[in-house]
Every structure is written in C-alpha cells, then in structure tokens.
Amino acid sequence: MMVPHHYQALLMSRMAPTRANDQAVLSIAGNIDAEQGLEITMLQAWQSWNGLEVTNAEEAYQEHLQDPMMLEMMGMATPEQMTALSAATGADFEVMFLQLMIRHHQGALDMCADILANGSDETLGLWANDMYVTQQAQINWMQDLLASKTS
Numbered sequence: 001m002m003v004p005h006h007y008q009a010l011l012m013s014r015m016a017p018t019r020a021n022d023q024a025v026l027s028i029a030g031n032i033d034a035e036q037g038l039e040i041t042m043l044q045a046w047q048s049w050n051g052l053e054v055t056n057a058e059e060a061y062q063e064h065l066q067d068p069m070m071l072e073m074m075g076m077a078t079p080e081q082m083t084a085l086s087a088a089t090g091a092d093f094e095v096m097f098l099q100l101m102i103r104h105h106q107g108a109l110d111m112c113a114d115i116l117a118n119g120s121d122e123t124l125g126l127w128a129n130d131m132y133v134t135q136q137a138q139i140n141w142m143q144d145l146l147a148s149k150t151s
Helices: 002-013 023-049 057-065 068-074 079-087 090-118 122-150
Strands: none
Touching (some): 002 023, 002 057, 002 079, 002 090, 023 090, 023 122, 079 090, 090 122
16 A cells, blocks of 8 residues: 555655745655655565565556545545646645645554554564654654745
C-alpha cells in the first residue's frame, strides 16, 4: 500500500517547481520527490527479492483513486483535490500543497506504525522506522511553513 501512496506524493511534489515560489516549499517538495522515489524502488526490490508480484506504482495508484474510503484511510488526496492542486499557483498552491501533504504524511505514519507494531520482516521494520522518523520531521517542518503562511 505504501507504493501507490508514495506515488501520489511524487505527483504532488513534482507540481511544485512550476507552481510554487517559496524556496522552503520547493525544498521540501524536492526532498519528498527524492526520498519517496527511492523508497518506491526499495519496496519494489523487496517484493522482487521475496518472490512477490512487484507493484506497478501508477496502476496501483489509479486503483486506489477508485476507493474513496481507502484514500481517506491512507490520508491521500482525492482526484478533486489533485485537480485543484494542479490548477493552483503561488501562495494558493503552497498552502494547499502543505495542507494535503501534511495529511498525506500522517497517513504514512499510520501505515509505518502498523508495520512496526505488527510486522515480522526485519528489513521492512527498519525501513518503516526510517520512513516514520523522516516523515514526522517533514510534518513538523511543513506545519511551521503552513503556520507562517496562514498567520
């Protein structure tokens, strides 16, 4: 489930260079793009190593878009929110990006916490811990950025 979740984060973060002006927003979007792109590759490699079907990120993402309850549970943006984000520019884009990405990251924290509490694979546990720490730090950063834009 993390592969399509991360795929949406890539789509969102890749909008920033042509829509945002704030260097801090551009920086966090760049970090998200680099980190989550790598994590998708890592998760797909883990699937392959374990003889599992390798998740096609875009196909799985498109499937998730058809399930509003899944999107809600995972903190993912709806198709309508993605359309609105892609139409926004400047400060409007930056605020919407931060709001949606904070929620998105919070959904990832829930998934990572589930792996840490219930998972048995050592590699996935280590990766889930790293993702949790990184995304919590990014949430803190994005909350500070959002507060500075909405105050």
